[in-house]
Amino acid sequence: MIKTLIFIALLLVIAFGGAWLADRPGVVTVDWLDYRVEVTFLTGVVAFFTSLVVAIAIWITIRTIWLSPKMVGGFFSSRRRDKGYKALSTGMIAVGVGDLALAQKQAAKARKLIGQEPMTLMLEAQTAQLAGNVTKARQSFESMLDHDDTRALGRRGLFIEAQRRGDGEEAMEMARSAMEGGKSANWAGAALFDMQTAAGDWSAALVTLSQNQSAKQITKDEFRRKRAVILTAQAQEVEQSGGSDQDMRPLLLEATKLAPGLTAAAILSSKVLKSLGEQRKAGKIVEAAWKQAPHPDLAIAYADIKSDGTALDRLKYVRSLTGLMPDDLESKLALAKASLEAREWIDARAILEPLAEEHLTPRICMLMAQLEEGQEGDFGRVREWLARAVSAHRDPAWTADGQVSESWKPTSPVTGKLDAFEWKVPVQELANYDRPLIDADNAEATSDEEEVVLLAPSEVSETKDDEAVATVVDDKVEVLAPEGKEVEPEVEADEPVSEDADKEPIVVDASDDEDDGKDSGEAEESSEEKDISDDEDQKEVEFAMPHAPDDPGPKKKEVPNTPEKRFRLF
Numbered sequence: 002m003i004k005t006l007i008f009i010a011l012l013l014v015i016a017f018g019g020a021w022l023a024d025r026p027g028v029v030t031v032d033w034l035d036y037r038v039e040v041t042f043l044t045g046v047v048a049f050f051t052s053l054v055v056a057i058a059i060w061i062t063i064r065t066i067w068l069s070p071k072m073v074g075g076f077f078s079s080r081r082r083d084k085g086y087k088a089l090s091t092g093m094i095a096v097g098v099g100d101l102a103l104a105q106k107q108a109a110k111a112r113k114l115i116g117q118e119p120m121t122l123m124l125e126a127q128t129a130q131l132a133g134n135v136t137k138a139r140q141s142f143e144s145m146l147d148h149d150d151t152r153a154l155g156r157r158g159l160f161i162e163a164q165r166r167g168d169g170e171e172a173m174e175m176a177r178s179a180m181e182g183g184k185s186a187n188w189a190g191a192a193l194f195d196m197q198t199a200a201g202d203w204s205a206a207l208v209t210l211s212q213n214q215s216a217k218q219i220t221k222d223e224f225r226r227k228r229a230v231i232l233t234a235q236a237q238e239v240e241q242s243g244g245s246d247q248d249m250r251p252l253l254l255e256a257t258k259l260a261p262g263l264t265a266a267a268i269l270s271s272k273v274l275k276s277l278g279e280q281r282k283a284g285k286i287v288e289a290a291w292k293q294a295p296h297p298d299l300a301i302a303y304a305d306i307k308s309d310g311t312a313l314d315r316l317k318y319v320r321s322l323t324g325l326m327p328d329d330l331e332s333k334l335a336l337a338k339a340s341l342e343a344r345e346w347i348d349a350r351a352i353l354e355p356l357a358e359e360h361l362t363p364r365i366c367m368l369m370a371q372l373e374e375g376q377e378g379d380f381g382r383v384r385e386w387l388a389r390a391v392s393a394h395r396d397p398a399w400t401a402d403g404q405v406s407e408s409w410k411p412t413s414p415v416t417g418k419l420d421a422f423e424w425k426v427p428v429q430e431l432a433n434y435d436r437p438l439i440d441a442d443n444a445e446a447t448s449d450e451e452e453v454v455l456l457a458p459s460e461v462s463e464t465k466d467d468e469a470v471a472t473v474v475d476d477k478v479e480v481l482a483p484e485g486k487e488v489e490p491e492v493e494a495d496e497p498v499s500e501d502a503d504k505e506p507i508v509v510d511a512s513d514d515e516d517d518g519k520d521s522g523e524a525e526e527s528s529e530e531k532d533i534s535d536d537e538d539q540k541e542v543e544f545a546m547p548h549a550p551d552d553p554g555p556k557k558k559e560v561p562n563t564p565e566k567r568f569r570l571f
Contacts, residue, residue, distance in 0.1 A: 022046065085114030089124055096127045104128045117144075119151040126158055138162060153182060160192065169196060180212070190218050199417025203235050206419075229260035230420045234411035236269055246273045257286050262293030264424065265409040271302040280306050288325060295326050296424060300335035312343040330356075337368055346376035366390035400427050 027042035040048070092107030108128045111121050126141035139162055145155030156179040163172035173196050179189035190213040197206040207228065214224040236252040239245075250273055256266040267290035274283035287303045290296075300319055307318035319339040323332035333352050340349035349372050356365050370386035373379050399406045401413040401421035413421035 019043070081114050085111050085118075085121075088114060089118070089120050092124045092128070093120075096124070096131055099131065101128070101131050104131060117148075119145070119148065119154070122151060123154060135162065135166075153179060156182065157188065160189075169200070172196065187216070187218050190216060195418065198231070198412055198419040201234075201412075203231050203238075206231055225259040226263075227419060229256040229263050229266060230411055232256040232259075233263060233266040233269065236266075236273075237411070240269070246276050249273050250277065257289070261286075261289040264290055264294055264296045264299060266290075268296075268298050268302050271306055275306050288322065291322055292325055294424065295329045295331035295335075297331060297335060297338075300331075300339075304339070312339075315339055316343040316345065330360075334364060334368070341368060341371055341375065344375065346372060350376070361389065361393045362396045363390040363393050364396045366393055395426055397424050397426050399423070400425055403428060 022043045025042075029040050029042055029045035031038040088107045088110040092104050092111060095101075095104035095107060104124070105128055108121070108124045111118075111124060115121060122141050122145050126138050126145075129135075129137035129141060139159065142155045142158035142162065145151035145158070156175050160172050160175035160179070163169075163175060173193060176189045176193040176196065180193060190209065194206055194209045194213060197203075197209055210219075210224065210227055210231070213219050214221075219227075232252045233256045236249040236256070239249050239252070249269070253266055253270040253273055256263060257270050260266065267286050270286050271283040274280070274286070283306050284303065287299055287306065291299050291303070300322060303322045304315040304318050307321075308314040316336075316339040319335055323329075323336045326332045333356060337349050337352040337356075340346075340352065349368070353365060353369055353372060357369060366386045366389050370383045370390075373382040373386060399409050399422045401410075401423065402415040402418075404414055405427050406414070406422065409422050412419055
């Protein structure tokens with residue numbers, strides 16, 4: 002629309018100018034050699050502009066003819082470049098989807114059409130990686146180092162290849178070179194720091210950490226936490242090498258200042274400061290750590306700092322520490338443990354019983370077992386709590402990448418990552434519900450009064466399908482008949498079995514009550530037959546189900562004139 006208006010305006014100007022010139026006639030005379038040309042002024046103006054247009058057209062024609070070879074070459078070169086970039090794009094897509102054949106074809110085509118373009122080298126390197134050709138990939142990345150615009154990409158590729166080969170020295174060198182090459186290589190700072198911490202090079206890691214923080218690659222909180230962990234690791238090395246507490250003191254004080262919730266730093270600081278006579282400062286460090294991350298070792302360290310060694314004094318200071326976080330589980334468990342050590346059974350039970358109902362863990366079970374043994378001396382209850390500890394939910398532990406450690410470590414044993422250990426519940430394993438909690442073959446049933454041993458006959462090893470099975474119900478042994486068969490009537494356990502008696506399984510009455518239907522004559526006859534009968538002909542009873550692991554079994558009552566029977570679990 003604007004162009005149309007401009008064109009109309011231009012026509013109006015030309016028309017107005019022509020009319021203006023027509024109203025003001027004049028003569029233009031040109032004398033050249035022996036010629037004299039006279040025309041009106043308007044005709045002269047038109048002739049001038051016409052000549053100018055013709056001259057420009059002639060110039061353009063001559064220039065086009067002169068430059069036509071170069072223009073033709075540029076056309077074909079541009080077309081060739083377009084085909085090369087199209088092949089490059091297709092090859093990148095092929096690498097992404099894992100089509101090795103297509104990627105190799107397009108990489109060769111792109112190399113032929115556009116030559117040493119940066120993306121061509123990248124496509125060749127990725128194609129070689131996809132094919133597993135490590136040598137070719139390395140050559141492609143090394144070629145990138147020769148060009149300024151691809152040097153950073155080449156270092157990155159060589160770093161990855163070195164990591165795949167397990168060449169830590171070359172990987173570290175590439176990361177260091179990339180880090181010195183410019184600010185654009187943000188990956189290099191993090192990679193170099195991770196390798197230094199995994200190798201335990203704490204001094205170099207501190208330098209790299211400061212550089213990363215200056216380059217704003219990490220936040221301020223990350224910098225403080227990681228520096229605190231490294232300082233704690235240095236203090237641990239000093240302790241393991243037999244260094245003095247005075248050497249560890251500045252490292253630990255800075256670590257606890259940067260990260261008050263770092264449990265390992267707080268515990269080691271309390272130990273060092275106590276040995277240097279700075280109990281008050283040590284107590285404050287432990288209190289600050291407890292507020293952020295309660296841990297059982299912190300309670301022990303606090304009691305060691307403050308108390309004079311007596312159990313009641315330790316309980317006093319543990320109660321003071323746990324008061325900072327009274328609702329936390331670790332506070333309750335620490336207070337319960339201190340109460341048990343001080344023999345404050347009522348206080349310990351008041352803490353532990355609600356915890357056992359809410360969330361049972363092995364630590365709670367062990368404390369309950371200790372409570373039952375110390376307060377009541379009930380070893381049956383002790384065994385019950387110990388058995389429950391086997392299947393209870395796991396307690397928190399130092400965990401990193403699925404690995405559980407007894408103590409905190411600065412790096413993961415699996416990946417070497419710094420500050421990987423966390424105090425949390427480890428990953429639960431799938432329970433094998435088919436496996437019995439306690440092996441019944443090795444279980445021993447005992448009681449405070451006497452031991453009841455169930456003996457199985459040596460000739461009875463297993464129960465056949467057509468045989469009866471005996472089981473204990475309400476202090477009696479009942480015979481369970483197989484399908485389609487009948488069971489012989491019950492026979493008293495004290496009644497002898499004669500040689501001519503049927504060999505079917507019997508039911509033994511475990512109670513001491515005499516059958517009212519028996520008269521005195523039958524009792525005497527039974528006693529005489531019992532003395533005469535041969536023990537080898539008597540059939541023992543095989544029990545299908547043993548008693549529970551912590552159940553001593555039914556108490557054996559004394560029966561007058563009845564010999565003791567011993568049974569054993571098969």
